[in-house]
Amino acid sequence: MSCSAHPHVEHHGTALVTEARGVLTDAGEQWTDMRARVFDALANRDAPASAYDIAETLSASEGRRVAANSVYRILDLFVRTNLANRIESANAYLVNSHPGCRHDxxxxxxxxxxxxxxxxxxxxxxxxxxxxxxxxxxxxxxxxxxxxxxxxxx
Structure with a gap:
Protein backbone atom coordinates (compact mmCIF):
# COMPACT_ATOMS: atom_id res chain seq x y z
CA MET A 1 0.00 0.00 0.00
CA SER A 2 1.35 3.45 -0.80
CA CYS A 3 0.77 6.19 1.74
CA SER A 4 1.49 9.19 -0.45
CA ALA A 5 -2.19 10.15 -0.46
CA HIS A 6 -2.54 10.30 3.33
CA PRO A 7 -0.41 10.92 6.40
CA HIS A 8 0.72 7.68 7.98
CA VAL A 9 0.59 6.83 11.66
CA GLU A 10 3.88 6.20 13.44
CA HIS A 11 3.39 3.23 15.77
CA HIS A 12 5.34 2.65 18.99
CA GLY A 13 5.39 0.03 21.75
CA THR A 14 2.57 -2.47 21.79
CA ALA A 15 0.75 -0.65 18.97
CA LEU A 16 3.80 -1.20 16.74
CA VAL A 17 3.93 -4.90 17.60
CA THR A 18 0.19 -5.27 16.95
CA GLU A 19 0.48 -3.50 13.57
CA ALA A 20 3.55 -5.57 12.61
CA ARG A 21 1.85 -8.84 13.56
CA GLY A 22 -1.19 -7.88 11.48
CA VAL A 23 0.89 -6.94 8.43
CA LEU A 24 2.87 -10.18 8.65
CA THR A 25 -0.17 -12.42 9.02
CA ASP A 26 -2.00 -10.52 6.25
CA ALA A 27 0.98 -11.43 4.04
CA GLY A 28 0.29 -15.11 4.78
CA GLU A 29 3.17 -15.51 7.24
CA GLN A 30 3.10 -16.64 10.87
CA TRP A 31 4.02 -14.44 13.82
CA THR A 32 6.16 -17.00 15.66
CA ASP A 33 7.83 -16.58 19.04
CA MET A 34 11.24 -16.26 17.38
CA ARG A 35 9.99 -13.65 14.90
CA ALA A 36 8.41 -11.73 17.78
CA ARG A 37 11.70 -11.80 19.73
CA VAL A 38 13.69 -10.59 16.69
CA PHE A 39 11.16 -7.82 16.04
CA ASP A 40 11.24 -6.77 19.70
CA ALA A 41 15.05 -6.71 19.76
CA LEU A 42 15.13 -4.60 16.60
CA ALA A 43 12.36 -2.25 17.77
CA ASN A 44 14.15 -1.59 21.07
CA ARG A 45 17.39 -0.39 19.46
CA ASP A 46 18.22 3.29 19.11
CA ALA A 47 20.41 2.70 16.06
CA PRO A 48 20.26 0.29 13.12
CA ALA A 49 21.31 -3.24 14.00
CA SER A 50 22.96 -6.04 12.08
CA ALA A 51 21.80 -9.63 12.24
CA TYR A 52 24.85 -10.31 14.42
CA ASP A 53 23.82 -7.53 16.84
CA ILE A 54 20.33 -9.01 17.14
CA ALA A 55 21.67 -12.58 17.50
CA GLU A 56 24.01 -11.38 20.28
CA THR A 57 21.17 -9.58 22.08
CA LEU A 58 18.90 -12.64 21.87
CA SER A 59 21.69 -15.01 22.90
CA ALA A 60 22.39 -12.93 26.01
CA SER A 61 18.73 -12.60 27.00
CA GLU A 62 17.87 -16.25 26.35
CA GLY A 63 21.01 -17.82 27.78
CA ARG A 64 21.55 -19.86 24.63
CA ARG A 65 23.25 -19.25 21.31
CA VAL A 66 21.00 -17.80 18.60
CA ALA A 67 22.50 -18.18 15.12
CA ALA A 68 22.90 -15.04 13.03
CA ASN A 69 21.76 -17.03 9.95
CA SER A 70 18.36 -17.57 11.56
CA VAL A 71 18.13 -13.87 12.37
CA TYR A 72 19.12 -12.96 8.79
CA ARG A 73 16.26 -15.05 7.39
CA ILE A 74 13.77 -13.35 9.70
CA LEU A 75 15.13 -9.87 8.93
CA ASP A 76 14.89 -10.60 5.19
CA LEU A 77 11.25 -11.61 5.74
CA PHE A 78 10.66 -8.39 7.69
CA VAL A 79 12.10 -6.34 4.81
CA ARG A 80 9.96 -8.20 2.23
CA THR A 81 6.82 -7.60 4.31
CA ASN A 82 7.71 -3.97 5.17
CA LEU A 83 8.23 -4.53 8.91
CA ALA A 84 11.84 -3.37 8.65
CA ASN A 85 14.08 -1.44 6.31
CA ARG A 86 17.61 -2.37 5.35
CA ILE A 87 20.31 0.27 5.40
CA GLU A 88 22.39 -0.93 2.49
CA SER A 89 25.67 0.86 3.29
CA ALA A 90 25.81 -0.57 6.80
CA ASN A 91 24.16 -3.96 6.18
CA ALA A 92 21.95 -3.07 9.12
CA TYR A 93 18.23 -2.98 9.77
CA LEU A 94 15.82 -0.48 11.22
CA VAL A 95 12.26 -1.25 12.32
CA ASN A 96 9.58 0.39 10.17
CA SER A 97 7.30 2.33 12.52
CA HIS A 98 4.53 2.41 9.91
CA PRO A 99 4.57 -1.12 8.44
CA GLY A 100 1.17 -0.77 6.79
CA CYS A 101 2.52 1.89 4.41
CA ARG A 102 4.99 1.32 1.61
CA HIS A 103 7.42 4.08 0.71
CA ASP A 104 10.79 4.16 -0.94
Missing part, protein backbone atom coordinates in the same frame (compact mmCIF):
# COMPACT_ATOMS: atom_id res chain seq x y z
CA UNK A 105 13.51 4.52 1.65
CA UNK A 106 15.31 7.74 2.48
CA UNK A 107 17.63 7.41 5.47
CA UNK A 108 19.42 10.15 7.38
CA UNK A 109 22.38 8.49 9.13
CA UNK A 110 24.47 10.17 11.84
CA UNK A 111 28.21 9.67 11.42
CA UNK A 112 28.80 10.20 15.16
CA UNK A 113 26.22 8.08 17.00
CA UNK A 114 25.04 5.81 14.18
CA UNK A 115 21.38 6.70 14.65
CA UNK A 116 19.32 6.50 11.48
CA UNK A 117 16.03 8.15 10.73
CA UNK A 118 13.70 7.01 7.97
CA UNK A 119 11.93 9.83 6.18
CA UNK A 120 9.46 9.73 3.32
CA UNK A 121 9.45 12.10 0.37
CA UNK A 122 7.43 10.57 -2.42
CA UNK A 123 8.16 13.52 -4.73
CA UNK A 124 11.91 12.89 -4.50
CA UNK A 125 11.70 9.15 -5.00
CA UNK A 126 9.18 9.61 -7.82
CA UNK A 127 11.76 11.83 -9.57
CA UNK A 128 14.40 9.14 -9.09
CA UNK A 129 12.08 6.52 -10.58
CA UNK A 130 11.37 8.80 -13.56
CA UNK A 131 15.11 9.31 -14.14
CA UNK A 132 15.66 5.54 -14.03
CA UNK A 133 12.75 5.00 -16.43
CA UNK A 134 14.24 7.50 -18.89
CA UNK A 135 17.52 5.59 -18.68
CA UNK A 136 15.71 2.36 -19.57
CA UNK A 137 15.62 0.80 -16.09
CA UNK A 138 12.54 -0.90 -14.68
CA UNK A 139 11.50 -2.28 -11.30
CA UNK A 140 13.60 0.40 -9.61
CA UNK A 141 13.66 0.44 -5.81
CA UNK A 142 15.12 3.77 -4.65
CA UNK A 143 17.15 3.60 -1.47
CA UNK A 144 18.66 6.97 -0.57
CA UNK A 145 21.15 7.28 2.28
CA UNK A 146 22.31 10.68 3.47
CA UNK A 147 25.13 10.84 6.00
CA UNK A 148 25.75 13.73 8.35
CA UNK A 149 25.49 14.79 11.99
CA UNK A 150 22.16 14.48 13.81
CA UNK A 151 20.73 17.29 15.94
CA UNK A 152 21.66 15.51 19.20
CA UNK A 153 25.33 15.21 18.16
CA UNK A 154 25.75 18.77 16.79
Missing amino acids: CIFLICDHCGKAEHVDDDRLTHSLREAADKAGFSDVRPVVELRGICAACK
Whole structure:
Protein backbone atom coordinates (compact mmCIF):
# COMPACT_ATOMS: atom_id res chain seq x y z
CA MET A 1 0.00 0.00 0.00
CA SER A 2 1.35 3.45 -0.80
CA CYS A 3 0.77 6.19 1.74
CA SER A 4 1.49 9.19 -0.45
CA ALA A 5 -2.19 10.15 -0.46
CA HIS A 6 -2.54 10.30 3.33
CA PRO A 7 -0.41 10.92 6.40
CA HIS A 8 0.72 7.68 7.98
CA VAL A 9 0.59 6.83 11.66
CA GLU A 10 3.88 6.20 13.44
CA HIS A 11 3.39 3.23 15.77
CA HIS A 12 5.34 2.65 18.99
CA GLY A 13 5.39 0.03 21.75
CA THR A 14 2.57 -2.47 21.79
CA ALA A 15 0.75 -0.65 18.97
CA LEU A 16 3.80 -1.20 16.74
CA VAL A 17 3.93 -4.90 17.60
CA THR A 18 0.19 -5.27 16.95
CA GLU A 19 0.48 -3.50 13.57
CA ALA A 20 3.55 -5.57 12.61
CA ARG A 21 1.85 -8.84 13.56
CA GLY A 22 -1.19 -7.88 11.48
CA VAL A 23 0.89 -6.94 8.43
CA LEU A 24 2.87 -10.18 8.65
CA THR A 25 -0.17 -12.42 9.02
CA ASP A 26 -2.00 -10.52 6.25
CA ALA A 27 0.98 -11.43 4.04
CA GLY A 28 0.29 -15.11 4.78
CA GLU A 29 3.17 -15.51 7.24
CA GLN A 30 3.10 -16.64 10.87
CA TRP A 31 4.02 -14.44 13.82
CA THR A 32 6.16 -17.00 15.66
CA ASP A 33 7.83 -16.58 19.04
CA MET A 34 11.24 -16.26 17.38
CA ARG A 35 9.99 -13.65 14.90
CA ALA A 36 8.41 -11.73 17.78
CA ARG A 37 11.70 -11.80 19.73
CA VAL A 38 13.69 -10.59 16.69
CA PHE A 39 11.16 -7.82 16.04
CA ASP A 40 11.24 -6.77 19.70
CA ALA A 41 15.05 -6.71 19.76
CA LEU A 42 15.13 -4.60 16.60
CA ALA A 43 12.36 -2.25 17.77
CA ASN A 44 14.15 -1.59 21.07
CA ARG A 45 17.39 -0.39 19.46
CA ASP A 46 18.22 3.29 19.11
CA ALA A 47 20.41 2.70 16.06
CA PRO A 48 20.26 0.29 13.12
CA ALA A 49 21.31 -3.24 14.00
CA SER A 50 22.96 -6.04 12.08
CA ALA A 51 21.80 -9.63 12.24
CA TYR A 52 24.85 -10.31 14.42
CA ASP A 53 23.82 -7.53 16.84
CA ILE A 54 20.33 -9.01 17.14
CA ALA A 55 21.67 -12.58 17.50
CA GLU A 56 24.01 -11.38 20.28
CA THR A 57 21.17 -9.58 22.08
CA LEU A 58 18.90 -12.64 21.87
CA SER A 59 21.69 -15.01 22.90
CA ALA A 60 22.39 -12.93 26.01
CA SER A 61 18.73 -12.60 27.00
CA GLU A 62 17.87 -16.25 26.35
CA GLY A 63 21.01 -17.82 27.78
CA ARG A 64 21.55 -19.86 24.63
CA ARG A 65 23.25 -19.25 21.31
CA VAL A 66 21.00 -17.80 18.60
CA ALA A 67 22.50 -18.18 15.12
CA ALA A 68 22.90 -15.04 13.03
CA ASN A 69 21.76 -17.03 9.95
CA SER A 70 18.36 -17.57 11.56
CA VAL A 71 18.13 -13.87 12.37
CA TYR A 72 19.12 -12.96 8.79
CA ARG A 73 16.26 -15.05 7.39
CA ILE A 74 13.77 -13.35 9.70
CA LEU A 75 15.13 -9.87 8.93
CA ASP A 76 14.89 -10.60 5.19
CA LEU A 77 11.25 -11.61 5.74
CA PHE A 78 10.66 -8.39 7.69
CA VAL A 79 12.10 -6.34 4.81
CA ARG A 80 9.96 -8.20 2.23
CA THR A 81 6.82 -7.60 4.31
CA ASN A 82 7.71 -3.97 5.17
CA LEU A 83 8.23 -4.53 8.91
CA ALA A 84 11.84 -3.37 8.65
CA ASN A 85 14.08 -1.44 6.31
CA ARG A 86 17.61 -2.37 5.35
CA ILE A 87 20.31 0.27 5.40
CA GLU A 88 22.39 -0.93 2.49
CA SER A 89 25.67 0.86 3.29
CA ALA A 90 25.81 -0.57 6.80
CA ASN A 91 24.16 -3.96 6.18
CA ALA A 92 21.95 -3.07 9.12
CA TYR A 93 18.23 -2.98 9.77
CA LEU A 94 15.82 -0.48 11.22
CA VAL A 95 12.26 -1.25 12.32
CA ASN A 96 9.58 0.39 10.17
CA SER A 97 7.30 2.33 12.52
CA HIS A 98 4.53 2.41 9.91
CA PRO A 99 4.57 -1.12 8.44
CA GLY A 100 1.17 -0.77 6.79
CA CYS A 101 2.52 1.89 4.41
CA ARG A 102 4.99 1.32 1.61
CA HIS A 103 7.42 4.08 0.71
CA ASP A 104 10.79 4.16 -0.94
CA CYS A 105 13.51 4.52 1.65
CA ILE A 106 15.31 7.74 2.48
CA PHE A 107 17.63 7.41 5.47
CA LEU A 108 19.42 10.15 7.38
CA ILE A 109 22.38 8.49 9.13
CA CYS A 110 24.47 10.17 11.84
CA ASP A 111 28.21 9.67 11.42
CA HIS A 112 28.80 10.20 15.16
CA CYS A 113 26.22 8.08 17.00
CA GLY A 114 25.04 5.81 14.18
CA LYS A 115 21.38 6.70 14.65
CA ALA A 116 19.32 6.50 11.48
CA GLU A 117 16.03 8.15 10.73
CA HIS A 118 13.70 7.01 7.97
CA VAL A 119 11.93 9.83 6.18
CA ASP A 120 9.46 9.73 3.32
CA ASP A 121 9.45 12.10 0.37
CA ASP A 122 7.43 10.57 -2.42
CA ARG A 123 8.16 13.52 -4.73
CA LEU A 124 11.91 12.89 -4.50
CA THR A 125 11.70 9.15 -5.00
CA HIS A 126 9.18 9.61 -7.82
CA SER A 127 11.76 11.83 -9.57
CA LEU A 128 14.40 9.14 -9.09
CA ARG A 129 12.08 6.52 -10.58
CA GLU A 130 11.37 8.80 -13.56
CA ALA A 131 15.11 9.31 -14.14
CA ALA A 132 15.66 5.54 -14.03
CA ASP A 133 12.75 5.00 -16.43
CA LYS A 134 14.24 7.50 -18.89
CA ALA A 135 17.52 5.59 -18.68
CA GLY A 136 15.71 2.36 -19.57
CA PHE A 137 15.62 0.80 -16.09
CA SER A 138 12.54 -0.90 -14.68
CA ASP A 139 11.50 -2.28 -11.30
CA VAL A 140 13.60 0.40 -9.61
CA ARG A 141 13.66 0.44 -5.81
CA PRO A 142 15.12 3.77 -4.65
CA VAL A 143 17.15 3.60 -1.47
CA VAL A 144 18.66 6.97 -0.57
CA GLU A 145 21.15 7.28 2.28
CA LEU A 146 22.31 10.68 3.47
CA ARG A 147 25.13 10.84 6.00
CA GLY A 148 25.75 13.73 8.35
CA ILE A 149 25.49 14.79 11.99
CA CYS A 150 22.16 14.48 13.81
CA ALA A 151 20.73 17.29 15.94
CA ALA A 152 21.66 15.51 19.20
CA CYS A 153 25.33 15.21 18.16
CA LYS A 154 25.75 18.77 16.79
